[in-house]
Amino acid sequence: EVQLVESGGGLVQPGRSLRLSCAASGFRFEDYAMHWVRQTPGKGLEWVSGISWNSGTIRYADSVQGRFTVSRDNAKNSLYLQMNSLGAEDTALYFCAKQGYTVASLWPDAFDIWGQGTMVTVSS
Amino acid sequence: EIVMTQSPATLSVSPGERATLSCRASQSVSSNLAWYQQKPGQAPRLLIYGASTRAAGIPARFSGSGSDTKFTLTISSLQSEDFAVYYCQQHINWPLTFGGGTKVEIK
Numbered sequence: 001e002v003q004l005v006e007s008g009g010g011l012v013q014p015g016r017s018l019r020l021s022c023a024a025s026g027f028r029f030e031d032y033a034m035h036w037v038r039q040t041p042g043k044g045l046e047w048v049s050g051i052s053w054n055s056g057t058i059r060y061a062d063s064v065q066g067r068f069t070v071s072r073d074n075a076k077n078s079l080y081l082q083m084n085s086l087g088a089e090d091t092a093l094y095f096c097a098k099q100g101y102t103v104a105s106l107w108p109d110a111f112d113i114w115g116q117g118t119m120v121t122v123s124s
Numbered sequence: 125e126i127v128m129t130q131s132p133a134t135l136s137v138s139p140g141e142r143a144t145l146s147c148r149a150s151q152s153v154s155s156n157l158a159w160y161q162q163k164p165g166q167a168p169r170l171l172i173y174g175a176s177t178r179a180a181g182i183p184a185r186f187s188g189s190g191s192d193t194k195f196t197l198t199i200s201s202l203q204s205e206d207f208a209v210y211y212c213q214q215h216i217n218w219p220l221t222f223g224g225g226t227k228v229e230i231k
Contacts, residue, residue, distance in 0.1 A: 035220075045168070045211055045222040061219050095167055100179075108215045110158035112179060114167035 002026035002113055004096050009118030012086055020118055022079040022096030027113070030074040033057075033099040033106045036081050038092035039117070046092075049081065050099070052106035059106060063089070086122045093117040126150055126214050130223035136231040143199040145226045147212035152192045156216035159188055159197045162225075163208045172197065173215070202228070 008020040022034070036048040049060045049070040058070055069082040079096050100112035127150040137143045147157065155175040160168035170179040172188035175195060185200040199206055207230055212223040 044224050045213075047220040047222070050220075059218055100170065100173060108156065108217060108220055110170055110173035110179075110213065110215050111168075112170045112173075114169070116167055 004098065004113055004115035006094060006096055006115045006118035009094065009120045011121045011123060013124050014087055014122055016086055017082070017084045018086060018120060020081040020083065020094055020096075020120070022081075022115055024077045024079065024098070027098070029077040031103055033102070033104065033109075034072060034079045035097045035099060035111060036070060036079075037095045037097050037111070037114075038090075038120075039095065040092045043092075048094070050106050051079070053104040057106040083120070086120075088122050091120060091122045093119050125219055126153060126217055126221050128212055128214055128221050128223035130210075130212055130226050132226060133224070134227045134229060136229050137202050138231045139204060140201050141231075143202055143206075143228055145197040145199075145210055145228070147190075147195040147197070147223050149193045149195075149214055153214040153216045155191050156214055157188070157190065157195045158213045158215055159186075160211045160213065161206075161208045162211065168211060171210075199228075 003025045005023045033052045035050040051070045067085045071080045095117045096115045097111035098113040100110045102109045129148045131146045157175045159172040162168045176188045187198045209225045209227045211225045
């Protein structure tokens with residue numbers, strides 16, 4: 001079964017850091033670019049970051065550039081999101097998602113597989 | 125950034141009826157448009173990509189059309205499991221952007 005499982009969310013104080021993880025199974029993880037997408041009631045779905053199969057190409061939304069770092073470990077079939085200097089605006093449900101149809105390269109694409117999400121709440 | 129606008133915000137439809145959802149892009153995205161379905165407590169599910177190509181396992185009652193800046197998702201005969209929120213997403217430019225969603229509710 002193709003599956004993505006996020007973990008690492010929780011309650012964190014403003015200005016602190018948090019690291020999210022996403023474990024992939026059921027497909028050749030190393031063949032696909034991967035992404036993080038977040039969702040809030042107010043702003044809806046927001047693409048956060050993407051990383052190519054070999055970590056050679058990485059992109060971020062302007063809202064997280066310089067604060068968030070995406071990485072992956074193909075040997076562990078895992079995707080990560082290091083989030084620093086967190087603010088209330090980062091409170092959201094964070095999904096990892098598999099790039100659907102452009103293999104390997106990071107490319108504007110649809111997301112064909114999503115995890116169930118991990119909730120991040122930034123509050124004092 | 126390409127802004128995606130969906131209408132209506134809420135659509136009330138009876139089971140068995142046809143539902144037509146709209147999505148508009150602030151600039152041309154050619155045919156690089158995806159549709160997702162999301163039910164409460166679940167992740168989004170890809171329905172359509174490339175404006176009109178159904179993703180694997182998606183029933184034929186879901187169809188997508190349009191190009192440039194105007195797109196439509198049609199559900200030909202609503203089933204009980206189709207009541208959900210639907211989002212469009214452009215997949216031509218960074219940053220990838222989503223519409224605000226259309227909630228399809230039971231009339």
